[in-house]
């Protein structure tokens with residue numbers, strides 16, 4: 424049997440790529456929260472700027488990580504699209520009336536929520552990683568020498584603050600985080616089922632884990648644009 | 658009359674697999690609240706026959722909740738809104754709250770479940786999934802001595818719960834992906850968890866998943882609608898068990 428062609432094989436692919444993406448999103452959020460660490464000294468660099476430079480300084484590690492993430496996203500979306508098409512074809516006649524038994528919002532937003540997250544990821548990369556200025560209604564300063572030419576750094580803090588002072592950009596980021604959080608409150612639970620953690624204990628444990636991760640990601644990531652809009656970080 | 662109810666039935670009529678189908682409304686008058694849903698259908702059909710009209714075709718056999726033939730969608734849910742109940746075991750008193758209202762009846766919808774007529778569908782895809790599971794290598798002939806094969810209590814219970822599946826198709830009907838994983842998972846689990854099912858355990862799961870996929874059922878999103886719709890309350894765990902067995906089977910050659 425062609426394992427990766429089967430419905431279950433594709434779901435297992437979604438689960439493994441999902442784990443990689445969840446791991447990344449968690450670490451990424453912790454990294455971003457460093458923006459709350461105040462400046463050190465008078466002319467010192469912000470912690471997040473140092474961290475940004477550190478990430479970008481080793482090309483091999485950087486591109487290695489990027490390849491894994493790109494592979495995970497491609498695999499995840501490939502499986503999502505394939506399974507969604509299959510699912511649509513499996514019910515040619517729509518019901519006149521269909522009532523759900525459960526009322527979970529997260530399960531119903533997996534697909535559109537996923538697409539929103541994808542659009543967000545694209546915008547986010549163009550915004551901070553590629554740094555396309557004009558098209559994105561903000562200006563981005565690329566990594567380079569610090570004022571006075573002493574050392575190289577990345578201007579993460581400055582870029583983030585400039586971007587998020589614009590309500591439209593902040594708003595979009597915050598909506599996307601809600602979508603991502605919802606996606607994960609179902610997704611993380613679901614991946615344990617997909618990978619065969621059968622018992623009742625695992626079902627409960629993974630539900631708690633999924634809720635926590637979903638909530639944490641949403642709140643942690645929203646805290647940044649919100650604090651900037653409210654002038655707590657400036 | 659006390660204890661009687663009146664409804665309008667909005668029913669899917671389809672004259673054979675090629676017909677495109679349409680909804681038609683019928684009156685169900687003076688229905689005793691003690692009748693089962695199918696008995697109400699019988700009354701409506703008797704009236705239709707008396708008027709020389711085509712009765713509404715629906716499948717039924719045991720009328721005691723064990724054969725699994727009687728399912729259709731009642732107000733958007735397979736076997737209606739009452740949990741753990743087949744249509745034949747559903748009583749009209751459950752519909753008191755909507756006395757005078759309209760009940761929508763339509764056949765289960767999934768690509769492999771062709772509508773044969775009206776509310777009756779072809780569930781032979783399920784039979785082919787079961788057939789694909791093949792045989793189990795057990796000693797037949799003389800009856801084995803009691804307790805000659807020890808079965809763990811936990812496994813015995815889970816295997817038994819899975820084996821209560823009656824193959825009605827409600828899981829497929831309620832699933833937004835029209836997936837047959839609860840059904841297939843139940844069949845895979847009830848043999849896979851007991852010693853008698855071990856010899857072919859990993860080839861069986863591959864064959865059954867293969868057959869399920871080639872029948873064009875959808876995949877599982879772990880939404881959990883199936884287990885809520887299931888008249889036997891088969892647990893979502895059977896799907897997880899099937900996933901695990903399929904994953905393990907990849908390393909068993």
Ligand code: HEM
Nearest residue numbers: 437438441444445448503537538541610611613614617878
């Ligand atoms: C980039 C756009 C994305 C799309 C289009 C997308 C789409 C989907 C869809 C449709 C499902 C459900 C599949 C199903 O069972 O029907 C799913 C599951 C999942 N997604 Fe995503 N997703 C995206 C991004 C992400 C991200 C960024 C993460 C992690 C941070 C993630 C983590 C997960 C997990 C863990 C699952 C559960 C896998 C399982 O049920 O076994 N997804 N995704």
Ligand code: FES
Nearest residue numbers: 720724725727745
């Ligand atoms: S007629 Fe047999 S289960 Fe309903």
